[in-house]
Amino acid sequence: MTSPPAEVRGASSPRRDWQHGRVPETLLILEDDDGIRTALRMAMEDEGYRVVDMARAEDALRVVGEQTVDLMLVDLMLGGMDGYTFIRRARPASDAPIIVVSARNDTVDIVAALEAGADDYVTKPFVVKEVSARLRALLRRGRGGAAPDPGVADRVVLDTAEPALVLDMSAGTVRRGDDSIHLTVTEYRLLCELASPTGRVRSRQSLLDAVWDKGFFGDERIVDVHIRRLRTKVERDPGDPQLVVTVRGLGYRLDPR
Amino acid sequence: MRLPVRAVGLRTTIMLSFAVGALLLSAVMGIGTYLTARDYLVDQRERAAVREAFADASYVRDGLLTSGIEVSDVLGRVAPAADSTVLVKRFDRWFSSSLELGEEDVPAQVQRAVDEGEVAVVWTRAQDAPAVAVGVPLPAVDAQFFEVVATQELARTLATLRIVLLVFAAFTAAAGALLGRWAARRVVAPLDHVAGAAAQIAGGALDTRLPTTEDPDLATIVGSFNSMVDAVHERIERDARFAADVSHELRSPLTALVTSVDVLDGRRDELSERSRRALDLIKSDLHRFQRVLEDLLELGRLESGAARLDGSILDARDLVRFALEESGRDPALLRTSAGPGGTLVAVDKTQLHRALVNLFENAERHAGGVTGVTVAPDGDGVVITVDDAGPGVPIEDRERIFERFVRGGSRGSLPGAGLGLSLVAETVRAHGGAIWCGSAPGASGARFTLRLPSPDVVPDRAASPSEVRA
Numbered sequence: 028m029t030s031p032p033a034e035v036r037g038a039s040s041p042r043r044d045w046q047h048g049r050v051p052e053t054l055l056i057l058e059d060d061d062g063i064r065t066a067l068r069m070a071m072e073d074e075g076y077r078v079v080d081m082a083r084a085e086d087a088l089r090v091v092g093e094q095t096v097d098l099m100l101v102d103l104m105l106g107g108m109d110g111y112t113f114i115r116r117a118r119p120a121s122d123a124p125i126i127v128v129s130a131r132n133d134t135v136d137i138v139a140a141l142e143a144g145a146d147d148y149v150t151k152p153f154v155v156k157e158v159s160a161r162l163r164a165l166l167r168r169g170r171g172g173a174a175p176d177p178g179v180a181d182r183v184v185l186d187t188a189e190p191a192l193v194l195d196m197s198a199g200t201v202r203r204g205d206d207s208i209h210l211t212v213t214e215y216r217l218l219c220e221l222a223s224p225t226g227r228v229r230s231r232q233s234l235l236d237a238v239w240d241k242g243f244f245g246d247e248r249i250v251d252v253h254i255r256r257l258r259t260k261v262e263r264d265p266g267d268p269q270l271v272v273t274v275r276g277l278g279y280r281l282d283p284r
Numbered sequence: 285m286r287l288p289v290r291a292v293g294l295r296t297t298i299m300l301s302f303a304v305g306a307l308l309l310s311a312v313m314g315i316g317t318y319l320t321a322r323d324y325l326v327d328q329r330e331r332a333a334v335r336e337a338f339a340d341a342s343y344v345r346d347g348l349l350t351s352g353i354e355v356s357d358v359l360g361r362v363a364p365a366a367d368s369t370v371l372v373k374r375f376d377r378w379f380s381s382s383l384e385l386g387e388e389d390v391p392a393q394v395q396r397a398v399d400e401g402e403v404a405v406v407w408t409r410a411q412d413a414p415a416v417a418v419g420v421p422l423p424a425v426d427a428q429f430f431e432v433v434a435t436q437e438l439a440r441t442l443a444t445l446r447i448v449l450l451v452f453a454a455f456t457a458a459a460g461a462l463l464g465r466w467a468a469r470r471v472v473a474p475l476d477h478v479a480g481a482a483a484q485i486a487g488g489a490l491d492t493r494l495p496t497t498e499d500p501d502l503a504t505i506v507g508s509f510n511s512m513v514d515a516v517h518e519r520i521e522r523d524a525r526f527a528a529d530v531s532h533e534l535r536s537p538l539t540a541l542v543t544s545v546d547v548l549d550g551r552r553d554e555l556s557e558r559s560r561r562a563l564d565l566i567k568s569d570l571h572r573f574q575r576v577l578e579d580l581l582e583l584g585r586l587e588s589g590a591a592r593l594d595g596s597i598l599d600a601r602d603l604v605r606f607a608l609e610e611s612g613r614d615p616a617l618l619r620t621s622a623g624p625g626g627t628l629v630a631v632d633k634t635q636l637h638r639a640l641v642n643l644f645e646n647a648e649r650h651a652g653g654v655t656g657v658t659v660a661p662d663g664d665g666v667v668i669t670v671d672d673a674g675p676g677v678p679i680e681d682r683e684r685i686f687e688r689f690v691r692g693g694s695r696g697s698l699p700g701a702g703l704g705l706s707l708v709a710e711t712v713r714a715h716g717g718a719i720w721c722g723s724a725p726g727a728s729g730a731r732f733t734l735r736l737p738s739p740d741v742v743p744d745r746a747a748s749p750s751e752v753r754a
Binding site: 060063065066067069070073151152153154155156247 | 536537538539540541544546550551578596
């Protein structure tokens with residue numbers, strides 16, 4: 028049986044409407060279990076993605092180097108190179124959101140994956156609805172896709188000391204002087220959230236809602252790890268953060284200088 | 285017939301053995317010393333008496349050889365030692381140097397021997413005291429010489445020696461008992477350490493080990509104990525690893541199954557009516573399978589103590605309301621009289637949510653559904669109650685229902701693996717709380733009461749580790 032044309036599928040399911048009229052995003056699935064990979068591929072193709080699926084991390088790295096990948100779904104437990112190593116190696120080349128799939132939900136595993144550069148995680152056994160919701164949340168928050176709230180400046184000077192650190196929301200860039208600072212999509216989104224407006228305390232839960240589209244059960248450690256990663260890129264001394272500050276018991280605040 | 289014997293402890297046994305041993309030893313030594321000393325002293329005394337008697341006898345003979353002298357005159361000139369009495373028999377008449385002693389004090393045995401012309405030495409008693417009687421014939425003067433030497437000095441010496449030896453034996457026995465007590469303590473002390481360590485291990489501190497020792501006698505016990513604990517520890521870890529492996533092995537195929545069924549479900553328009561019904565059947569059973577597997581794995585992790593508790597502080601009412609809503613129940617079932625605050629708990633919200641939903645589902649499956657949920661502050665904790673519409677739980681089953689695979693009522697009448705309540709109990713326990721089952725007031729149903737400690741009672745749960753680092 029051949030798959031029906033994509034237009035027919037798109038019309039038959041209302042949940043794919045947000046994709047309508049757009050070039051399909053490329054989703055890389057890295058999973059060594061054949062059953063899961065094949066099933067996920069079908070499910071994600073039905074969700075409207077262009078899917079590239081790989082069983083080995085080495086092959087997936089090659090794909091990341093050769094073509095544009097918009098999203099990645101990565102299993103942590105792989106034969107050969109493991110998921111953590113893959114994420115670390117893929118990161119400089121690609122700032123695409125990465126969701127890791129873990130069979131265990133132990134603290135160490137998940138935090139280690141987030142530290143390596145993952146944006147979010149799901150645990151097996153997952154349901155397709157959950158995975159696609161996670162993907163959609165990270166994707167629609169993509170760079171330049173978020174319209175700044177009215178009344179909030181597009182251009183925020185984060186650090187006036189030369190060379191000045193500037194967040195330009197209309198251009199989707201963060202620059203220190205003439206140098207562009209490389210942020211992942213999620214780090215950039217997190218910075219934009221903290222900057223709209225600056226100086227306001229944002230709780231972990233509200234950041235989870237805004238950036239990851241997570242509800243009551245969101246894991247607040249995701250926010251903490253991303254804040255840490257963001258600091259290493261924008262702070263002058265990440266060990267003594269002055270720009271992205273922790274407000275104990277409440278959350279985080281952006282203090283431009 | 286056996287007498288009831290109270291068990292004697294190792295310590296007492298060792299102490300008594302030492303005491304009895306010391307007593308026996310000192311008694312043997314004492315008796316030996318006494319007998320040897322007595323024999324020697326008696327022998328010495330006897331020789332001295334005989335020497336004295338001979339000297340006196342020769343003096344008496346020489347005196348009597350001088351003609352015309354009376355025996356009494358000779359006796360008057362003999363100067364015997366203070367405790368000696370000299371008697372002389374001549375021509376069947378008895379003469380004595382002392383008024384106290386006479387013929388009757390000289391044993392017949394001695395008199396007979398002297399009659400036959402021989403010297404005799406015999407132990408006797410004179411005036412209630414031991415004495416040596418010596419008889420010497422004096423044929424030259426046709427007389428018989430006797431001397432009775434009292435040996436009170438010797439008796440006193442021996443009595444003193446006896447007392448000294450007895451006191452010494454008693455002292456040695458007491459010293460033995462003390463030594464035994466000390467030795468017993470030394471022997472039992474390592475056992476106390478072992479018992480303490482074993483108790484700690486039983487309490488869950490699996491990395492407890494006995495400190496290594498230089499003592500070659502104890503090294504064996506310490507070594508065996510530690511290697512036993514190592515083996516147990518390894519066994520527990522292996523079980524935990526096994527659970528993790530099973531988790532991976534089962535979750536992967538289940539994930540593939542669930543995902544495939546989701547794909548089918550997304551395309552249900554393309555299926556025939558019959559296929560759709562089959563698909564729905566698979567979906568519902570797959571969902572159940574997934575729930576049971578998750579419960580089983582979670583339970584295993586909770587019981588092995590491997591589950592993390594991801595602490596966040598939130599209002600128990602929000603938690604309950606959310607659990608009711610999320611599981612498709614009416615949030616209005618929650619009745620709460622408390623004002624804001626006071627019902628804060630420090631919990632892993634995912635785990636407690638799962639526990640609450642399990643509790644609701646249990647009520648649904650076995651007891652006609654949830655009739656009411658309350659949340660109220662209670663001292664340094666928060667109490668959540670869940671009432672159901674069932675017939676209640678018999679008192680004898682109220683503890684048992686929290687065990688694994690135990691179901692209330694008739695076996696197999698209702699779906700569910702019987703894992704739900706044990707998972708609830710383990711989760712609540714892992715949070716430092718308690719759960720029990722009673723009867724709903726004013727109704728026939730059961731009331732499950734769940735108590736969770738307030739955040740300030742749970743140390744270090746308030747701040748998640750990541751927050752500290754942030």
